[in-house]
Amino acid sequence: MKTIERILLGFLLITFTFTSVAQEKEEYKPVYITITTGHWNSDPDTDYTDWLKTEQEYFNKVTKKNDLIIGSGYYTHYFTPDNSEILFVSVYQNWEDLENASGITDRLIEEGWPDKDKREAFFKKQSSYYSAMHSDEIYQTTKFRKPLKTESKKPLIYYVKRNKLGEGGKGFNEYFENITMKNSFLRGYYTHRHRWGANSRDMIEVFVFDKLSDIEGSFDETQKLVEAYWPDKDKRKAFFKSYSKIFSGHGDYIYQNVPELAK
Structure with a gap:
């Protein structure tokens, strides 16, 4: 039975270089991010009592032990157009690791639940929390980032700005270095560029x-x-006249993470 993380794997990579990163003199090696936008089961009879316990069991037996998954997290709706949304995110060092991680996941699943009947019962329960509807995307990170450094056990707030690339403009690096990086309220900042998904113009902050x-x-x-x-x-x-041409528009979304399921 396929789990949510396993659904993320197996897609074709569209090679596309984010121009502003390619022009940087300093070498930067991007990583790959897979995002599944899932949805809670709308059936009013669904029992969510053990949701966190169930996902923690999967996390401890599979995700945490899979060394090819260098980062992962669950992100729930806070302010988005759809309150049923839940994001499942996994991070990989390179494309080869993304492809090979599924084989390790399969092995860890059999090791974690060696009894076939118990294994099937567990994944039936896990799947019951979510609807069958979902969407999958793959992104590649860019060098514009401020790594999160926190030991907080409380959920953090993730403001996601989904930009659509425009047809020109400049100044992103200057703005990043002198404005974004100096904002004391900002605990972390990440950017990633479309690789596989619905819109090739996506550039996420x-x-x-x-x-x-x-x-x-x-x-x-x-x-x-x-x-x-x-x-x-x-x-x-004059600066912002040019800067505004980098993107043709954006959408805003706010999520919060689940600290117990973060790698």
């Missing part, structure tokens, strides 16, 4: 905060940083 109110605080601080870095109004206006 993920902003990590301790709490929801920090998002508003970060907006205020961003404005102060912008005015301090570009004190001349005309130069500031």
Whole structure:
């Protein structure tokens, strides 16, 4: 029986180089991210009492032991258009590891539940929490990032900005170094570029905060940083005239993670 993580694997990689990263002099080796957007089971009779316990069992027996999965997490709806959403994310060092991880997962599953009947019962229970509807995407990271450093056992807030690439513009690196990286409210920041999915123009920014109110605080601080870095109004206006052409628009989503299921 396929589990959610196993569904993530086996897709074709579309090789595409994010221009602003390719132009960087410093060598950067990206990693690959698989994201399944799942949905909770809408059946009112579904028993979610043991959901976390069930997923922790899978996490401890499979995900945690699979060395080819270098990072993973579960992210639940906070403010998104669909409150049934739950994201299942896995990170791999390279494409080869992404492909080979499924074989290790299969082995770990048989080792974790050697009894066939008990194994089938477990995955039947795990699957009961979710609907059959889901979507799968694969991304490649870019070098624009601020690694999250926290020992918090509480859920963090993930503000996801799904940008659509425009037809030009410049200044992303300058803005990143002088504004994004200097924002004291920001605990972590990640960017990744479409590799496989519905829209090849996707370029995602993920902003990590301790709490929801920090998002508003970060907006205020961003404005102060912008005015301090570009004190001349005309130069500031000229910069953002070009910068605004990098993206043609974006959508906003807010999730929170499940600390017990984070690798």
